[in-house]
Amino acid sequence: MSENIYFPKNIEEVKKIVCTHSNEKKKFIVQGAKTGLSQWREEVEGYVINLTHMNNIIKMYELDGTHYLEVEAGVILADISKFLYSKNYFWVPNPTETTATIGGIIACNARGLFEGYYGEISKHVERVEKINNIIVSATLKLLKKPEAIWGLVFLIESKNNLLNFIEELKNIDELVAIEYIDKNTIKYIRELKKIATKLNSLPDISDKYSGLVYIEMHNSEEQIEEIACSLIELADKYGCSDDDNWALSGEEEIDKLRLLRHAAPESISTFLTKQMLYTDFEVKNKSFTELINSYENEAKNKNIEVAIYGHAKINCLHATFIPKNDSEQEIASKLLEKWNKELKQGII
Amino acid sequence: MNIAVCIKQVPASNEIKMNSETGFLMRESGGTKINPYDLEVIEVALQLKEKFFGNITVITMGPPSAKDVIYFAYSMGVERGILLSDPKFAGADTYSTAYTLNKCIEELKGFDIVFCGEQTTDGDTGQVGPSLAEHLGIPHLTKVVCIEDVLKDTLIATQELGNKKVKIEIKLPCVIILKNNTYNPRLPSLKLKLYAKKKEVEIINYSKLEKNLDINKIGFKGSPTKVQKIFLPKKTHKKDMLSGDPSVLSKIIAEELRGDK
Numbered sequence: 001m002s003e004n005i006y007f008p009k010n011i012e013e014v015k016k017i018v019c020t021h022s023n024e025k026k027k028f029i030v031q032g033a034k035t036g037l038s039q040w041r042e043e044v045e046g047y048v049i050n051l052t053h054m055n056n057i058i059k060m061y062e063l064d065g066t067h068y069l070e071v072e073a074g075v076i077l078a079d080i081s082k083f084l085y086s087k088n089y090f091w092v093p094n095p096t097e098t099t100a101t102i103g104g105i106i107a108c109n110a111r112g113l114f115e116g117y118y119g120e121i122s123k124h125v126e127r128v129e130k131i132n133n134i135i136v137s138a139t140l141k142l143l144k145k146p147e148a149i150w151g152l153v154f155l156i157e158s159k160n161n162l163l164n165f166i167e168e169l170k171n172i173d174e175l176v177a178i179e180y181i182d183k184n185t186i187k188y189i190r191e192l193k194k195i196a197t198k199l200n201s202l203p204d205i206s207d208k209y210s211g212l213v214y215i216e217m218h219n220s221e222e223q224i225e226e227i228a229c230s231l232i233e234l235a236d237k238y239g240c241s242d243d244d245n246w247a248l249s250g251e252e253e254i255d256k257l258r259l260l261r262h263a264a265p266e267s268i269s270t271f272l273t274k275q276m277l278y279t280d281f282e283v284k285n286k287s288f289t290e291l292i293n294s295y296e297n298e299a300k301n302k303n304i305e306v307a308i309y310g311h312a313k314i315n316c317l318h319a320t321f322i323p324k325n326d327s328e329q330e331i332a333s334k335l336l337e338k339w340n341k342e343l344k345q346g347i348i
Numbered sequence: 349m350n351i352a353v354c355i356k357q358v359p360a361s362n363e364i365k366m367n368s369e370t371g372f373l374m375r376e377s378g379g380t381k382i383n384p385y386d387l388e389v390i391e392v393a394l395q396l397k398e399k400f401f402g403n404i405t406v407i408t409m410g411p412p413s414a415k416d417v418i419y420f421a422y423s424m425g426v427e428r429g430i431l432l433s434d435p436k437f438a439g440a441d442t443y444s445t446a447y448t449l450n451k452c453i454e455e456l457k458g459f460d461i462v463f464c465g466e467q468t469t470d471g472d473t474g475q476v477g478p479s480l481a482e483h484l485g486i487p488h489l490t491k492v493v494c495i496e497d498v499l500k501d502t503l504i505a506t507q508e509l510g511n512k513k514v515k516i517e518i519k520l521p522c523v524i525i526l527k528n529n530t531y532n533p534r535l536p537s538l539k540l541k542l543y544a545k546k547k548e549v550e551i552i553n554y555s556k557l558e559k560n561l562d563i564n565k566i567g568f569k570g571s572p573t574k575v576q577k578i579f580l581p582k583k584t585h586k587k588d589m590l591s592g593d594p595s596v597l598s599k600i601i602a603e604e605l606r607g608d609k
Binding site: 152 | 360379381384423529532533534535536537538539540541542545
């Protein structure tokens with residue numbers, strides 16, 4: 001257990017804390033917004049440094065045609081969006097949790113919805129200032145907002161159709177995000193919707209569906225409409241009728257659909273009684289369908305419940321175990337270890 | 349069954365600025381969206397149409413950009429949209445808005461039900477619906493949580509009055525003001541969203557209503573409400589640490605709170 005918690009207000013105070021304890025052999029545990037839905041917070045001995053009071057947006061500036069935003073590490077994603085709201089620029093990384101701090105996002109190399117299209121987080125961070133390895137501020141590289149943003153949800157009854165549909169979506173380069181949510185995860189979202197008013201703006205999702213896919217497009221209105229027309233045909237081919245899809249556009253409207261995507265980890269974490277155990281790696285050696293099948297089959301063989309959601313575009317899925325007791329928890333833990341090993345050996 | 353639904357374009361975010369002198373919203377300072385409460389009203393209208401057949405017309409008053417909320421209504425499945433737009437209508441308060449909407453509805457003729465949302469997220473007055481009914485000279489119900497049935501000449505609805513629910517029969521035509529959070533609005537389908545932009549929006553301007561319109565009752569000039577001052581409430585943050593006997597502390601805290609009133 002930690003011995004002390006500090007809430008520094010500026011870089012000078014962080015330096016002072018580090019200096020005060022420099023001769024001790026204890027760890028500093030840096031705390032951001034403690035969102036921790038998928039990331040499990042570690043309980044270790046040492047001093048906690050909570051950076052949420054270091055939440056200043058320092059400045060926005062332009063250099064050689066690129067716009068930058070300098071922020072302290074405790075600034076949350078929602079504040080950045082608010083600051084940039086009418087400025088025509090945005091910061092790409094979107095781990096769906098809007099209360100995540102910038103320091104936390106950078107420190108855990110968060111992937112987010114758009115990595116498959118705009119590249120990993122390092123491409124969007126110009127500079128990071130650290131004190132004793134603690135991120136205290138960062139300069140973020142901004143991009144110009146696209147002319148139009150559309151978000152689409154497709155709900156499909158047949159599992160095979162859903163997986164094949166996603167395989168085809170992965171061939172469309174213009175899709176900025178392709179996010180998968182399986183039937184089991186939807187079950188938990190349905191439960192969360194009963195208690196979370198923020199999900200009120202979403203229609204109820206019937207249990208007849210095998211899962212859903214959420215996609216996002218950033219482009220000109222004209223180009224998006226062109227792609228959207230081809231998506232109607234594709235969806236139709238896989239049994240997704242007009243009543244089984246939702247389409248919204250504009251930053252404010254598609255937030256409703258991003259909330260649905262965020263509800264995936266949130267709902268599981270709400271109803272989980274044991275520690276959250278999940279995969280969080282990109283698998284390049286398997287197709288999306290093969291990956292889903294292998295996660296599901298292995299969990300089924302071990303008789304343990306699993307809910308799968310995540311970034312289909314880059315094959316980075318969170319297969320999240322839902323153990324009912326300690327023995328299932330142990331089995332899940334071993335399975336996760338096995339998958340990690342197989343990933344390192346290039347088997348998966 | 350002919351249904352009219354009154355909708356409004358509102359700021360999409362509380363980041364939108366206001367002109368402190370005129371009290372008008374500076375719409376160009378941020379995005380706009382359809383009033384979220386109106387989505388439920390469109391939903392109930394669509395459900396009635398699906399059950400009893402008929403037509404739905406959405407009506408909005410605003411600048412040309414307010415067309416976007418009509419496109420949104422189209423994407424949910426509405427067939428017809430009217431935009432009441434003219435510089436002479438600008439700056440209207442709730443009285444003037446209700447008066448102008450009433451003249452438009454009279455001109456269009458033949459509606460059995462006129463639906464309104466409980467309020468808007470920008471004005472928050474909830475006055476336009478009842479005021480519209482008075483101008484039209486037809487009965488209205490507020491706080492409606494369910495449309496139970498529509499008969500030949502009447503409609504049966506459930507009203508929520510405080511902690512009581514009342515089932516009531518109202519003569520058609522009427523104005524129904526739906527309570528918030530009662531119907532879960534559908535989201536647009538991709539096909540309807542693409543189709544929406546291709547549909548036309550009918551524009552009704554001052555000249556189209558001129559012969560029946562009293563110019564002294566429209567727009568900023570015809571609005572009895574005059575904005576004196578617009579300002580943001582002062583935010584104060586005070587922090588005091590108290591220690592000691594809880595019975596003494598509770599009195600100190602109560603006095604502090606009274607003093608802040």
